[in-house]
Amino acid sequence: MxxxxxxxxxxxxxxxxxxxxxxxxxxxxxxxxxxxxxxxxxxxxxxxxxxxxxxxxxxxxxxxxxxxxxxxxxxxxxxxxxxxxxxxxxxxxxxxxxxxxxxxxxxxxxxxxxxxxxxxxxxxxxxxxxxxxxxxxxxxxxxxxxxxxxxxxxxxxxxxxxxxxxxxGITGIAYNRKRLGREIRSTHDLWADDLRGRVTLLSGLDEAFALLMQGDGVDITRWTADDFHTMCEHIEKRVRSKHIRRFTGNDYIKDLSTGDVLACQAYSGDVIQLQADNPDIEFVVPEEGAExxxxxxxxxxxxxxxxxxxxxxxxxxxxxxxxxxxxxxxxxxxxxxxxxxxxxxxxxxxxxxxxxxLIFPDDAMRERLAIARDITAEERTELTKKWNTIVGL
Structure with missing residues (x-):
């Protein structure tokens, strides 16, 4: 069982x-x-x-x-x-x-x-x-x-x-379809006006960056530093406009469950468990792809x-x-x-x-999944500093 x-x-x-x-x-x-x-x-x-x-x-x-x-x-x-x-x-x-x-x-x-x-x-x-x-x-x-x-x-x-x-596992998007009143199919959908202040992203660099780059159309198997900095510019803009509510660790689960947040970056395994208590919670592998x-x-x-x-x-x-x-x-x-x-x-x-x-991805889902190129030792210090500045760490 x-x-x-x-x-x-x-x-x-x-x-x-x-x-x-x-x-x-x-x-x-x-x-x-x-x-x-x-x-x-x-x-x-x-x-x-x-x-x-x-x-x-x-x-x-x-x-x-x-x-x-x-x-x-x-x-x-x-x-x-x-x-x-x-x-x-x-x-x-x-x-x-x-x-x-x-x-x-x-x-x-x-x-x-x-x-x-x-x-x-x-x-x-x-x-x-x-x-x-x-x-x-x-x-x-x-x-x-x-x-x-x-x-x-x-x-x-x-x-x-x-x-x-x-x-x-998969890092994708979780959202409450009933509360939002519409579907989310793309990472770009997170930036719609009706989600201002109701979106969270993951705070960890290694957990967050790939999905956000994919939303910009980047092939994450061979991303570049320029791709990373372009993504950061987009996220900084949404932080300044207060579109992004905050950056989270595990607490996105509580935010999504209570309705304080309507959509967020999330892990597939978490959402399976959330759905057992709330079938209105859905997990999306965006059209642009997921990690x-x-x-x-x-x-x-x-x-x-x-x-x-x-x-x-x-x-x-x-x-x-x-x-x-x-x-x-x-x-x-x-x-x-x-x-x-x-x-x-x-x-x-x-x-x-x-x-x-979310346990056995079908062929259609697998076509949108990719394993991100690792952040090298030479890149890590600079990229971590940049990301942590945005997140507020």
Whole structure:
């Protein structure tokens, strides 16, 4: 049975750790931090030590209805393989977690973690710095067979050698159709006169910029600094005119629910949950396009149980397991074959998830989705300063 979770993991934690961003990233591009390929692998104890340490975000895995300390899909892995998993919900913010484990990685030391989940824009930094190991796809037949083709080769990790999506999602537009009294189909629709003071945008640079550029007709797979500054000019103008009410973290959910805001930038997984309580809330992939993002599994350098971690990653790409996880988290499932598993369910509510385009995007929606080019280390300082000035951070 799918569950309606009142608060999603992504939205709940989006605003946390914001103060860390300016301090922990200062050394991201320092050449001395780079680890050569030959120095990344440690002694793998998987053959004799049948354990692994998996660090993830809160609220990002299935739990048992009667005992929330139990996680059925993890338990199934242990039963099948004999490998026990120490699962910690310790990642509250990408920058904060970077600050926690970067000293060990920079100094060629173990992190104590065999598998981590971070957003792809942060994963790009780990790949650039040489802080994560390539996975052995020969030992991951499910990943090879079932990974969503649209997520197979992001710009930061060609061929997905160092990362595998845990879950995916869409940054688009949410709005209250009943209160607004009309449809929103385009990003340009946000700037209509009847929405003045009733629109919010996301405050995080990495979360906000791609959709706004797409609204300007930019191909976000190869955007330029000029594209970014043009977008910023348009947003600044709407801030000065008070068309944009404010910039938000997770609190856009409350604003939209109460009616204080009629339209906003939003994440697809949040809207699925909002719709359970308010069917008037709709999610739009604008005509100009929307951003497809992922949060990915990665194996840090010197991990002591690399082979065990690779097996766990492949476990979650079994369509049956992926389907079970999808019913709980409600984000875009990176295993399209899980759709058929859900569709065959005898439970009507579960089977309905197979038809939800926010979990399994249809072809028409996929044509309007794109993965944004990452902000490079060289660009980040200037662009972050510009964006934060607009947002008021």
């Amino acid at each position: 799918p569950k309606n979770h009142p608060v999603s993991r992504r939205s709940l934690l989006r605003a946390l750790g914001a103060g860390a961003a300016g301090t922990v990233l200062a050394g991201c591009g320092v050449p001395a931090a780079y680890v050569e390929p030959g120095d990344r692998a440690g002694r793998d104890s998987s053959g004799t030590d049948r354990t692994l340490h998996f660090a993830n975000w809160p609220l990002y895995i299935d739990t048992d209805d009667e005992d929330t300390s139990k996680r059925p899909t993890l338990d199934a892995f242990t039963e099948r393989t004999g490998i026990s998993v120490t699962y910690t919900e310790e990642i509250n913010d990408n920058d904060e977690f970077f600050g926690k484990i970067s000293p060990a990685l920079m100094n060629r030391q173990q992190t104590g973690r065999d598998l981590i989940v971070i957003s792809d824009w942060m994963a790009a930094r780990f790949v650039r710095l040489g802080w994560v190991q390539e996975m052995d796809r020969a030992k991951q037949p499910n990943v090879t067979k079932y990974l969503d083709p649209q997520l197979c080769s992001p710009a930061f990790d060609t061929g997905r050698l160092h990362s595998v999506p845990w879950q995916s 497809l993002w992922a949060e990915s599994l990665m194996i840090p350098n010197l991990a002591r149980h690399k082979r065990n971690a690779e097996r766990l990653v492949d476990h979650y790409y079994d369509p049956e397991i992926a389907a079970e996880l999808a019913t709980w988290v409600n984000y875009v499932c990176p295993v399209p074959a899980a759709r058929d598993v859900l569709a065959s369910s005898k439970d009507e509510e579960t089977a309905a998830l197979a038809e939800d385009p």
